[in-house]
Amino acid sequence: MSAPSMPSPMPSQPPGRPDRGDKPSRYVPSHIAGSPASLTAAQRELIGRVAELGPGFAERAARYDRDATFPFENYVDLRAAGLLGICVPREYGGLGADFATYVMVAAEIGRWCGATALSFNMHVSSCMWSGFIADALEMTPEQRAGHHRIRAQHYRRIVEEGKVYAQPFSEGGAAAAGAAPWGTIARQVEGGYLISGKKIFASLAGAADWYGVLCTLERPGHEGRGTRRDSMYLAVPADAPGLEIYGDWDPLGMRGTVSRNLAFKDVFVPEDARLMPEGLYFQAASRFPHMFSTLSPTYMGIAQAAYDFTVMYLRAEVPGMPPVKRRMYPTKQIAVAEMRVKLEATRALFLQNAREARVDPDKDTRMRLYAAHYTIMENANDLCRLAIRTCGGQSMLKSLPLERLYRDSRCGSLMLPWTAELCLDRLGRECLYEAGEKDEQIE
Ligand SMILES: Cc1cc2nc3c(=O)[nH]c(=O)nc-3n(C[C@H](O)[C@H](O)[C@H](O)COP(=O)(O)OP(=O)(O)OC[C@H]3O[C@@H](n4cnc5c(N)ncnc54)[C@H](O)[C@@H]3O)c2cc1C
16 A cells, blocks of 8 residues: 555645745655554555545644634545444444554544544544444343444434534543543433533534433432443434533634533433443443543544654755755754654554453553553653754744644643543552552551
8 A cells, every 4th residue: 555645734835936846755654553564455445545635634724723613624524435434333334443443544534633533533432332342242132122223323324414423521520530420410201311411521512413421310219329330321412402502612722623511401312312221331431441542543643743744844845934954963863763762652552552452351451551542642742842842943833733733732631531640540550459459548
């Protein structure tokens, strides 16, 4: 397979100004998966599909960032390329991508537009969780039959109607960290559920057709006593009465995700709104922890973009910049070498993680998972920092993409449930304690 086309999220060249003469760049950026030879033909083809859309994403990224608006045009492209159904199982008309394939595709989107990749992950999660993750979990035969019937409707919306899902999960309390039940409640009523509560940072707010809401099932007579085991995952249509989008959206980075707040006031949804059977979300979160690591591929892509920008900048191949080379200085060469070491270490853990996702991973695999997720999020931001330091002052002008990559990359390690802090917290505890072990309280 040929290398993906140049991932230069650069401004288009001013008309009539041939900055770099007529010489095309000889720099060949890395494939997002390192060596494409290690991939299946289907993986190569899907990543290649994104690489073709990428220059368009990159062209628009500055505008979405400046205006903090949703990348609708990119979703038109993703829809036309069949990618909205990337993780819809084949028997439902989707592309049937597995975990490894999806995360590599997500990283390729991230190298062109971080906000598109991050918001796309919210959409795809609704298909992964109800798809191959649910298939790997235990259900009664009745539950499985019901789930297959319901998810067929959900997948039909995506594959045939091109609908997009959001994933409002965070609430501003301990629930999104997995430390408490959801504060958003679903009360069982005749024919369905009434949802009440609020969600913060709902990417695709106002852009999604459906919101896949995590909430706690409250059974009659058990008010206020729902636990994390009672988690429900319900699809709410964007025009449902009682659903309100509110709050400003003017953040540091990932501005195109438009992650505003949602309020649910007795929003009715029918029983068929269940994206997973009752109790299955808790089982998924406990037994398929890789489900939360799909937030990091976006940042793998940003790390690659920051590195590529740096190389092109030092080679004087960034469109719109004066043709002043800087690559001959030994300090620049050392700096790029350090960046490359960090990038390849990040990619190695990214690929390891991509291939290790499975139900009931052993403890060692889980430790590697936390380590990989932490590393990708932190290294992406560090690579952007190094890129600015190495390229210098002109590189952080708003007319170039690097300062946006830097701001977007800052958001990665803040994402719950696995912020950088919480990854370290889990790693530190679980590295030192085996299941059931406790110590005397230290005074
Ligand atoms: C660009 C962007 C897009 C987002 N999109 C979505 C989305 O689509 N859907 C969605 O649901 N969320 C989304 N989020 C939200 C994100 O996942 C986090 O929930 C959010 O950033 C948490 O912010 P907070 O200030 O409320 O964190 P807090 O809950 O106040 O936590 C602050 C920090 O304290 C630490 N902490 C929190 N709880 C614990 C604990 N129990 N033990 C120890 N330490 C803890 C963590 O390290 C955390 O970073 C998005 C966030 C961003 C920045």
